[in-house]
Amino acid sequence: MGVAERQEKLRSRMAVEGVDAVLVSNLTNVRYLTEFAGSNGYVFITKDATRFFTDGRYATQAAGMVKGAEVIISPSHGALVEELNRLTKTNKVARVGYEATHVTVASRGATWEPPPGLDKVMGYFEEAELVATQGWIEELRKVKDSDEIASIRAAAQMGDEGFAYILDRIKPGVREIDLALELEFHLRSMGSEGVSFDPIVAAAERSALPHARPSERVVERGRYLLLDFGCVVNGYCSDMTRTVVIGPVDDRHRQVYETVLASQMAGIEAAGPGVSGGDVDKVSRGVISKAGYPEAFMHGLGHGVGLDIHEAPSLKTGFADQLAPGHVITIEPGAYFEGWGGVRVEDLAVVTEDGLEVLSKAPKDLIVL
Ligand code: ZN
Ligand code: ZN
Numbered sequence: 001m002g003v004a005e006r007q008e009k010l011r012s013r014m015a016v017e018g019v020d021a022v023l024v025s026n027l028t029n030v031r032y033l034t035e036f037a038g039s040n041g042y043v044f045i046t047k048d049a050t051r052f053f054t055d056g057r058y059a060t061q062a063a064g065m066v067k068g069a070e071v072i073i074s075p076s077h078g079a080l081v082e083e084l085n086r087l088t089k090t091n092k093v094a095r096v097g098y099e100a101t102h103v104t105v106a107s108r109g110a111t112w113e114p115p116p117g118l119d120k121v122m123g124y125f126e127e128a129e130l131v132a133t134q135g136w137i138e139e140l141r142k143v144k145d146s147d148e149i150a151s152i153r154a155a156a157q158m159g160d161e162g163f164a165y166i167l168d169r170i171k172p173g174v175r176e177i178d179l180a181l182e183l184e185f186h187l188r189s190m191g192s193e194g195v196s197f198d199p200i201v202a203a204a205e206r207s208a209l210p211h212a213r214p215s216e217r218v219v220e221r222g223r224y225l226l227l228d229f230g231c232v233v234n235g236y237c238s239d240m241t242r243t244v245v246i247g248p249v250d251d252r253h254r255q256v257y258e259t260v261l262a263s264q265m266a267g268i269e270a271a272g273p274g275v276s277g278g279d280v281d282k283v284s285r286g287v288i289s290k291a292g293y294p295e296a297f298m299h300g301l302g303h304g305v306g307l308d309i310h311e312a313p314s315l316k317t318g319f320a321d322q323l324a325p326g327h328v329i330t331i332e333p334g335a336y337f338e339g340w341g342g343v344r345v346e347d348l349a350v351v352t353e354d355g356l357e358v359l360s361k362a363p364k365d366l367i368v369l
Helices: 003-017 027-034 056-065 077-090 118-123 136-142 146-167 176-189 204-208 251-270 277-290
Strands: 021-024 042-046 050-054 070-073 095-099 129-133 200-203 223-229 240-246 302-304 311-315 328-331 334-337 341-344 347-351 356-358
Touching: 003 021, 003 027, 003 042, 003 136, 021 027, 021 077, 027 042, 027 050, 027 136, 042 077, 050 056, 050 077, 056 070, 095 136, 136 311, 146 176, 146 223, 146 240, 146 328, 146 347, 176 200, 176 223, 200 204, 204 223, 204 334, 204 341, 223 341, 240 251, 240 341, 251 277, 251 328, 251 334, 251 341, 251 347, 277 302, 277 311, 277 328, 311 328
Parallel strands: 021 095, 050 070, 095 129
Antiparallel strands: 021 042, 042 050, 200 223, 223 240, 302 311, 302 328, 328 347, 334 341, 347 356
């Protein structure tokens, strides 16, 4: 699905909602609609045209990068505002949608002087009515086409290779920050455009912190080490978590690990088209509850992955939205025990017509180093 098809889908939504144009300000959504990957850009989409606005710094890049839109370079915000107003008038745009999740309170017409930027733009639609929209483009982004899946698959594969690489470097006495740096260096040297988020490397008791930041804590014998990281290919993210033990391993390590792994496999088994994210979460969570420590799994089961590392759909208690073919999701249950350690196992997967294809191939049986 190229950008033209994406834009047409957005236009269908606009027609249903009775909106004549949408001003897209979220950069990820701008990228989704035009392939522009810079730091300043707006898309103004009407019934029959798509315009892309940026500033002079991107004149050359935008000309080569932007697809499916007329590129307009605005030397200043004033010029952008003027052009938007001219367009709303000449195209008889009565209602303009804006992305309510991605603009500030000030842009809603506060009594103080709005700060520069989009806020100013919003304030300058002289004749059109502003309509708050939420999640219209994010909804489209949930279903990935084959090119998007190919990018995510490549990113996941790099992650697998990165895990194999770093395994050899995990030794007692090595600091988390050094492993994180080595891992990132290796991922980037393989061609990853960056990391999809700062890698989590959590040793010993720090593995009980689901979102630990790498510290000077050293890897220790007889403890877990948790690694959660991802790559970026063509702007698309990957995400995976593995937890290993630096021997000697004891029964509790094995028991908690086996429980989390069984929970993860049950989630993979349960996920598929027509199943809600909430129901998949429930199945996985049930395995950990049955083991006797439901409170040890205190986060959602998973999330969508794409241009953003966290995007729709959500696999969490109470989420009724059904999974559908083309959704790319994570399945990542965990069990965390303060002061002792924690385990998380996370795979990236794509929902298919009849189930789930797991994209992460790194081994999941407990690795004892
Ligand atoms: Zn992760
Ligand atoms: Zn994740």
